[in-house]
Amino acid sequence: MYLRVYDPDTGGDLDEQKGECNTIVNFSIYGGKGCWSDTAAQSVHPKGNYRSGFLLSSKSFGVDPIYNKQWYSFGPLNPFEGEFVEKLGGHIFKIIARGTSGDDGNIYKYFLSTSPTENKAVEGGNLFTYKYHFRLPDNQKSVCQIYPYIDDKTISIEVSNFDWDNDGIIRIFSVAKNGNLSDVSADNNWVVRNLPIVKEEKNSSVEIQFIKNQTAQIKNNNVVVFVRNQYGESLPFYVIPIGGVPVYSPKIRMK
Ligand SMILES: [Ca+2]
Numbered sequence: 001m002y003l004r005v006y007d008p009d010t011g012g013d014l015d016e017q018k019g020e021c022n023t024i025v026n027f028s029i030y031g032g033k034g035c036w037s038d039t040a041a042q043s044v045h046p047k048g049n050y051r052s053g054f055l056l057s058s059k060s061f062g063v064d065p066i067y068n069k070q071w072y073s074f075g076p077l078n079p080f081e082g083e084f085v086e087k088l089g090g091h092i093f094k095i096i097a098r099g100t101s102g103d104d105g106n107i108y109k110y111f112l113s114t115s116p117t118e119n120k121a122v123e124g125g126n127l128f129t130y131k132y133h134f135r136l137p138d139n140q141k142s143v144c145q146i147y148p149y150i151d152d153k154t155i156s157i158e159v160s161n162f163d164w165d166n167d168g169i170i171r172i173f174s175v176a177k178n179g180n181l182s183d184v185s186a187d188n189n190w191v192v193r194n195l196p197i198v199k200e201e202k203n204s205s206v207e208i209q210f211i212k213n214q215t216a217q218i219k220n221n222n223v224v225v226f227v228r229n230q231y232g233e234s235l236p237f238y239v240i241p242i243g244g245v246p247v248y249s250p251k252i253r254m255k
């Protein structure tokens with residue numbers, strides 16, 4: 001399989017240039033024992049041995065127009081080179097995107113593919129992260145969703161958002177939550193919302209919706225989100241929600 005990166009360079013049509021475009025971002029893929037199970041690899045802060053495991057492939061991108069709005073493919077990767085983690089039901093690889101110099105904003109995206117030249121989904125494949133830095137679309141009608149997974153030892157979650165610029169509302173859905181509002185951040189500040197988790201929500205996904213401001217148009221809005229459990233451990237956000245998109249059931253009430 002291949003890990004494909006769209007627009008890995010900085011500069012060109014999609015990225016946020018600040019002064020001279022001088023940013024270099026290194027993408028590194030790790031497999032092998034410890035690549036995920038080392039707890040430093042699961043933290044929202046890049047501290048300690050977060051580059052654990054076995055380095056399989058690495059490439060740095062600066063200003064390079066040949067990658068503007070183009071895909072770069074890492075691989076081929078043998079799925080068995082990932083760390084086998086029974087709890088997560090498969091072999092895990094880790095990709096680290098690390099800004100090594102510069103101050104510009106690099107936008108990119110990933111696709112896990114069976115082909116090096118086009119996006120063909122890997123059956124049973126998924127991607128997850130512990131902290132999401134993303135840019136909201138400028139379109140005020142758009143809604144973004146992320147899907148943290150609640151495991152069986154979670155009794156409460158803490159949803160943190162940063163630099164939301166008061167761009168509308170953030171709602172939380174699950175089998176037991178029908179769009180609970182989260183507090184939202186303004187410019188350059190963190191806001192934390194604590195929510196209890198009931199039995200029925202364990203081993204399922206929660207949906208966090210980001211609904212843009214309908215009156216004021218806020219452009220180029222970059223946001224950071226992470227979710228922690230009561231132990232301060234970060235919960236993974238999956239691209240494909242585990243167990244499917246949660247559907248609220250009025251029978252399951254918050255006690
Ligand atoms: Ca710059």
Ligand SMILES: [Ca+2]
Binds near residue numbers: 006007010011015
């Ligand atoms: Ca880019």
Ligand SMILES: [Ca+2]
Binds near residue numbers: 162163222223
């Ligand atoms: Ca922002």
